[in-house]
Amino acid sequence: xxxxxxxxxxxxxxxxxxxxxxxxxxxxxxxxxxxxxxxxxxxxxxxxxxxxxxxxxxxxxxxxxxxxxxxxxxxxxxxxxxxxxxxxxxxxxxxxxxxxxxxxxxxxxxxxxxxxxxxxxxxxxxxxxxxxxxxxxxxxxxxxxxxxxxxxxxxxxxxxxxxxxxxxxxxxxxxxxxxxxxxxxxxxxxxxxxxxxxxxxxxxxxxxxxxxxxxxxxxxxxxxxxxxxxxxxxxxxxxxxxxxxxxxxxxxxxxxxxxxxxxxxxxxxxxxxxxxxxxxxxxxxxxxxxxxxxxxxxxxxxxxxxxxxxxxxxxxxxxxxxxxxxxxxxxxxxxxxxxxxxxxxxxxxxxxxxxxxxxxxxxxxxxxxxxxxxxxxxxxxxxxxxxxxxxxxxxxxxxxxxxxxxxxxxxxxxxxxxxxxxxxxx
Amino acid sequence: xxxxxxxxxxxxxxxxxxxxxxxxxxxxxxxxxxxxxxxxxxxxxxxxxxxxxxxxxxxxxxxxxxxxxxxxxxxxxxxxxxxxxxxxxxxxxxxxxxxxxxxxxxxxxxxxxxxxxxxxxxxxxxxxxxxxxxxxxxxxxxxxxxxxxxxxxxxxxxxxxxxxxxxxxxxxxxxxxxxxxxxxxxxxxxxxxxxxxxxxxxxxxxxxxxxxxxxxxxxxxxxxxxxxxxxxxxxxxxxxxxxxxxxxxxxxxxxxxxxxxxxxxxxxxxxxxxxxxxxxxxxxxxxxxxxxxxxxxxxxxxx
Numbered sequence: 001x002x003x004x005x006x007x008x009x010x011x012x013x014x015x016x017x018x019x020x021x022x023x024x025x026x027x028x029x030x031x032x033x034x035x036x037x038x039x040x041x042x043x044x045x046x047x048x049x050x051x052x053x054x055x056x057x058x059x060x061x062x063x064x065x066x067x068x069x070x071x072x073x074x075x076x077x078x079x080x081x082x083x084x085x086x087x088x089x090x091x092x093x094x095x096x097x098x099x100x101x102x103x104x105x106x107x108x109x110x111x112x113x114x115x116x117x118x119x120x121x122x123x124x125x126x127x128x129x130x131x132x133x134x135x136x137x138x139x140x141x142x143x144x145x146x147x148x149x150x151x152x153x154x155x156x157x158x159x160x161x162x163x164x165x166x167x168x169x170x171x172x173x174x175x176x177x178x179x180x181x182x183x184x185x186x187x188x189x190x191x192x193x194x195x196x197x198x199x200x201x202x203x204x205x206x207x208x209x210x211x212x213x214x215x216x217x218x219x220x221x222x223x224x225x226x227x228x229x230x231x232x233x234x235x236x237x238x239x240x241x242x243x244x245x246x247x248x249x250x251x252x253x254x255x256x257x258x259x260x261x262x263x264x265x266x267x268x269x270x271x272x273x274x275x276x277x278x279x280x281x282x283x284x285x286x287x288x289x290x291x292x293x294x295x296x297x298x299x300x301x302x303x304x305x306x307x308x309x310x311x312x313x314x315x316x317x318x319x320x321x322x323x324x325x326x327x328x329x330x331x332x333x334x335x336x337x338x339x340x341x342x343x344x345x346x347x348x349x350x351x352x353x354x355x356x357x358x359x360x361x362x363x364x365x366x367x368x369x370x371x372x373x374x375x376x377x378x379x380x381x382x383x384x385x386x387x388x389x390x391x392x393x394x395x396x397x398x399x400x401x402x403x404x405x406x407x408x409x410x411x412x413x414x415x416x417x418x419x420x421x422x423x424x425x426x
Numbered sequence: 427x428x429x430x431x432x433x434x435x436x437x438x439x440x441x442x443x444x445x446x447x448x449x450x451x452x453x454x455x456x457x458x459x460x461x462x463x464x465x466x467x468x469x470x471x472x473x474x475x476x477x478x479x480x481x482x483x484x485x486x487x488x489x490x491x492x493x494x495x496x497x498x499x500x501x502x503x504x505x506x507x508x509x510x511x512x513x514x515x516x517x518x519x520x521x522x523x524x525x526x527x528x529x530x531x532x533x534x535x536x537x538x539x540x541x542x543x544x545x546x547x548x549x550x551x552x553x554x555x556x557x558x559x560x561x562x563x564x565x566x567x568x569x570x571x572x573x574x575x576x577x578x579x580x581x582x583x584x585x586x587x588x589x590x591x592x593x594x595x596x597x598x599x600x601x602x603x604x605x606x607x608x609x610x611x612x613x614x615x616x617x618x619x620x621x622x623x624x625x626x627x628x629x630x631x632x633x634x635x636x637x638x639x640x641x642x643x644x645x646x647x648x649x650x651x652x653x654x655x656x657x658x659x660x661x662x663x664x665x666x667x668x669x670x671x672x673x674x675x676x677x678x679x680x681x682x683x684x685x686x687x688x689x690x691x692x693x694x695x696x697x698x699x700x701x702x703x704x705x706x707x708x709x710x711x712x713x714x715x716x717x718x719x720x721x722x723x724x725x726x727x728x729x
Contacts, residue, residue, distance in 0.1 A: 023602025106712035108663030
């Protein structure tokens with residue numbers, strides 16, 4: 001080995017080492033020192049900034065969320081990746097499937113964030129998550145048609161328990177008017193027709209329930225159906241005597257209804273079920289669900305990564321071992337549980353550890369998906385570091401968070417070095 | 427995952443598993459479970475595609491339609507589809523300028539990492555100097571350092587030397603944090619080059635630089651491709667680094683769109699096509715170079 005050789009080696013290494021030193025190593029040292037000083041950087045603060053990580057409410061939320069992230073996001077992604085990797089071996093279009101699941105890894109977290117802001121939109125007419133959810137919900141529980149309806153002026157109805165009750169008892173042969181107002185025109189049932197006044201029928205109770213409102217001052221009459229007024233098609237009407245329902249009916253498209261003689265002398269009630277707010281789905285990005293929702297988008301991005309690594313590991317599993325287990329009478333689940341998974345354990349460990357490191361750094365997804373109103377609830381350390389360092393003028397605390405993040409990955413760093421030391425000495 | 431470097435890209439599945447036993451009952455059970463597996467994977471695949479399709483269709487609808495009904499209604503009314511949002515977006519100087527910035531940041535940051543990383547990787551693989559392995563381990567130990575650690579120190583450093591807010595600053599940052607992986611990947615790949623090839627060239631009197639350019643770089647093609655694609659996607663898709671180190675004239679598309687997210691709901695006609703345009707290049711790269719991408723991912727599993 002000559003001096004020139006060494007000089008050449010130094011030249012080859014110089015650019016990389018200078019850049020690494022200035023941009024990666026120096027910042028580590030700087031952060032450690034900076035984390036011991038206060039916000040301005042003049043006063044020595046000791047471990048105050050580190051104490052803040054565990055006492056400041058905002059940072060504690062972030063810490064708690066990070067724990068949730070680290071526990072669930074890698075586990076769910078890896079479990080799904082394992083299931084996909086095993087199952088895709090059984091279909092011919094496995095490669096196409098893998099491509100679809102792996103694809104989100106190629107796009108930015110910003111794009112994924114925008115994609116999932118759309119998916120999680122609260123309005124079931126915009127967000128596909130709530131559209132599906134409400135669709136399923138409404139199949140099992142019907143929603144009502146008149147959420148905002150209420151009595152107008154001089155109404156014969158009074159509010160009662162979320163519904164409305166007539167002030168006085170009804171008599172057979174005397175048509176009843178049950179007018180309400182307040183249903184937006186586009187919210188009226190699609191089959192509603194022009195309301196008509198019910199005809200008297202001897203021995204029965206007849207009546208009309210309709211939207212008693214005509215646009216324009218003095219155009220419509222109160223208490224009687226006008227030409228432009230629609231009937232409350234499908235409204236339920238109950239006749240109540242002494243607290244029990246004696247008869248019930250449903251309004252026709254023109255708002256008319258007929259009750260049997262049994263309802264004579266009863267008071268009519270429009271029960272609360274008519275006026276429930278329509279089910280609006282889940283508030284995915286509200287304070288309580290925002291973190292699981294964002295973890296969902298992370299899994300969407302990273303399950304493909306787990307799947308591809310595990311599939312590569314699976315390709316290395318000797319087929320004879322699986323066949324032998326099957327011949328011995330093991331069913332598919334037992335083969336999976338007792339043979340495949342143990343053989344894949346090293347790969348699974350690498351995937352989980354890699355994802356854990358990755359999850360510690362998650363920033364973009366939370367920053368983009370969590371709306372301003374619930375960003376505090378969705379906070380994670382990487383986001384809090386950014387906020388403290390660049391929005392709140394607290395570089396001391398931000399540096400402490402940075403050092404804390406670094407401490408969390410040091411075990412992996414040591415593991416890498418140990419593993420490589422063996423390989424380097426070939 | 428150095429062990430997998432040799433088997434890069436060999437992720438093809440060995441085909442459907444043949445049934446082990448041939449009794450009628452187990453064959454019926456096998457058919458049934460095979461059907462279940464197919465249905466399950468179909469549903470999951472749909473689940474994975476729907477969010478992206480939603481974005482694509484949303485970007486192709488007028489804002490008025492967007493606020494009136496869900497994107498899935500286009501399947502009943504395809505006449506809603508329009509390129510208006512894209513047209514408006516491409517007339518928006520902020521967006522087109524930020525796309526140019528994205529290219530100006532990504533291409534140099536990728537080329538520099540490949541060149542500088544190759545030089546160092548070659549030195550670590552084939553040159554003799556004291557403490558070589560320790561230096562290499564030192565570089566590799568930096569693989570897992572979170573970028574967040576460097577944000578504040580480098581922001582102050584760049585502020586002092588006048589790089590803050592410049593495209594050059596963002597490029598340098600990405601090169602710095604791309605290098606540990608580059609050196610790690612390339613050194614391991616170069617180390618597999620047969621010694622005889624290098625010795626022969628040395629005997630012919632080739633200098634180190636010549637050796638590097640004529641022998642090592644051409645042989646390192648696959649690893650360099652993996653690294654290049656990986657770094658390209660990483661830089662192209664980055665938002666955090668650019669968010670900290672750029673200002674309005676130098677920001678890439680991710681940051682330009684990020685500023686729009688605050689008014690989410692009123693500007694979906696900017697966000698949806700913008701996000702989709704920002705995805706087109708990464709997706710094209712991904713589909714064109716799947717194998718290299720996969721091997722990059724596998725090699726970098728510990729990053």
